[in-house]
Amino acid sequence: MKSVLVLGAGLQGICTAYYLSKHGLDVTLIERNEGPALEASKGNGGYLQAEFPEIWNAPGIVSVLAKAWRASLGSKRHEAAMLVDTKELLRLVPWGLRFLRSANTQSFLDNTLTNRLLAQYSLEQMAELRAHTGIAYDHAQQGALFVFRDTQSMDVYRPMLDHLEKRGGCFEFLDQKQLLALEPVLQPIGEQLCGAIRYQNDASGNSYLFAQSLLDLAIVNGVRVKYGAPVLNILKQAQKICVQVKDEVLEANSLVIAAGVESKLLAQNLGIKLHIAPVKGYSLTIPLGDWHNRPSHVIADMGVHAGVTVLGDVLRVAGTAEFCGYDYALPDERIEYLLKLTEQILPDFAATMDRTKISPFAGLRPLSADGMPFIGRSQFANVFINTGHGGLGWTQAAGSGRALADLIAGVKPGIDLTPFAPTRSV
Numbered sequence: 001m002k003s004v005l006v007l008g009a010g011l012q013g014i015c016t017a018y019y020l021s022k023h024g025l026d027v028t029l030i031e032r033n034e035g036p037a038l039e040a041s042k043g044n045g046g047y048l049q050a051e052f053p054e055i056w057n058a059p060g061i062v063s064v065l066a067k068a069w070r071a072s073l074g075s076k077r078h079e080a081a082m083l084v085d086t087k088e089l090l091r092l093v094p095w096g097l098r099f100l101r102s103a104n105t106q107s108f109l110d111n112t113l114t115n116r117l118l119a120q121y122s123l124e125q126m127a128e129l130r131a132h133t134g135i136a137y138d139h140a141q142q143g144a145l146f147v148f149r150d151t152q153s154m155d156v157y158r159p160m161l162d163h164l165e166k167r168g169g170c171f172e173f174l175d176q177k178q179l180l181a182l183e184p185v186l187q188p189i190g191e192q193l194c195g196a197i198r199y200q201n202d203a204s205g206n207s208y209l210f211a212q213s214l215l216d217l218a219i220v221n222g223v224r225v226k227y228g229a230p231v232l233n234i235l236k237q238a239q240k241i242c243v244q245v246k247d248e249v250l251e252a253n254s255l256v257i258a259a260g261v262e263s264k265l266l267a268q269n270l271g272i273k274l275h276i277a278p279v280k281g282y283s284l285t286i287p288l289g290d291w292h293n294r295p296s297h298v299i300a301d302m303g304v305h306a307g308v309t310v311l312g313d314v315l316r317v318a319g320t321a322e323f324c325g326y327d328y329a330l331p332d333e334r335i336e337y338l339l340k341l342t343e344q345i346l347p348d349f350a351a352t353m354d355r356t357k358i359s360p361f362a363g364l365r366p367l368s369a370d371g372m373p374f375i376g377r378s379q380f381a382n383v384f385i386n387t388g389h390g391g392l393g394w395t396q397a398a399g400s401g402r403a404l405a406d407l408i409a410g411v412k413p414g415i416d417l418t419p420f421a422p423t424r425s426v
Contacts, residue, residue: 003252008259010041015401021221023409032230037211043361045318046309050119051199055371057103078333081305098369122399137210138312144202149303234269263387275369283318306341375420385422
């Protein structure tokens with residue numbers, strides 16, 4: 001039986017391990033933490049952004065990054081939507097040059113649409129999982145609203161969405177009156193809003209519950225899991241891979257590196273270059289309590305650069321982006337900033353929430369230089385990669401894991417992985 005070691009028990013690693021087990025392969029999942037999905041996979045916004053999964057390399061990003069760097073030097077740095085730490089600038093230069101090279105209109109549109117194919121495929125796999133396994137993770141097919149506080153920001157999206165519409169995209173522009181009729185929870189801030197873009201087919205779900213539940217199914221299929229096992233070394237031999245964890249060396253025919261931001265460092269052991277950078281994001285998980293006037297959509301407020309999503313009986317508030325290296329700290333000032341954003345989006349709810357029951361979170365997202373994940377075979381025949389999804393890790397997890405597992409098992413993947421090849425020129 002073919003054996004596979006999978007590094008990382010986050011969304012990508014768990015999905016890959018599950019689908020490998022469905023092919024009957026001998027799978028061992030290795031995780032440095034004491035449980036699954038405890039890093040970026042745990043506290044994301046909950047939004048399954050499949051209709052228009054735009055990448056970060058948008059035209060004009062240079063001025064955005066320059067503004068973020070200036071904000072990092074100011075006294076109100078903790079109230080900025082994006083920060084670029086000065087000490088990280090030199091370390092980011094090789095990645096940043098590749099990032100900026102892709103920040104043109106054609107690359108942005110092409111790569112966003114390619115990401116969309118993977119995102120749509122991923123949601124299909126999740127639907128199949130729900131139908132065949134009964135997996136529960138607070139999934140809701142409620143659609144999403146991108147709300148705007150000025151018409152200029154809203155109009156920026158029109159040419160991009162015209163391009164999307166030609167490829168079958170499903171969305172609609174709403175004026176202020178239509179928006180408030182569709183989502184009454186926004187009425188307290190209605191005068192501040194000019195309209196919205198509605199993505200009717202987008203969804204949401206709790207990624208942490210999904211990861212835990214899917215891993216349980218994988219274990220039933222025979223997947224072994226080793227927790228508290230940071231990788232100390234990786235050796236490639238003729239027909240096998242050896243991974244050293246603690247005082248144990250594990251061997252297998254193939255290796256999958258799916259360890260989020262740590263993937264870059266792990267791949268370096270084998271001379272594999274992955275152009276990814278860690279980008280920190282924050283979130284709050286707030287019990288809804290007795291508040292019944294709940295949003296009926298995922299709401300992304302493009303004016304304050306934050307989103308809110310109902311996940312079962314809690315509200316997930318997510319926002320901010322920091323280029324700060326491998327810094328996992330959770331400053332009180334950032335928590336307070338997200339609380340202020342909650343008040344700006346849902347003031348009625350903010351007045352009722354119990355601050356003692358709020359769970360804050362910070363995680364590092366692995367952002368590739370061209371905005372598309374690395375999924376597929378490396379330059380070595382038995383070493384595979386599944387990382388670099390940036391803010392789309394939750395959206396694209398099931399599809400990425402299914403396609404890569406099919407490739408490893410010798411089955412033609414249901415989606416062309418060529419654009420995501422780890423060996424592509426970035």
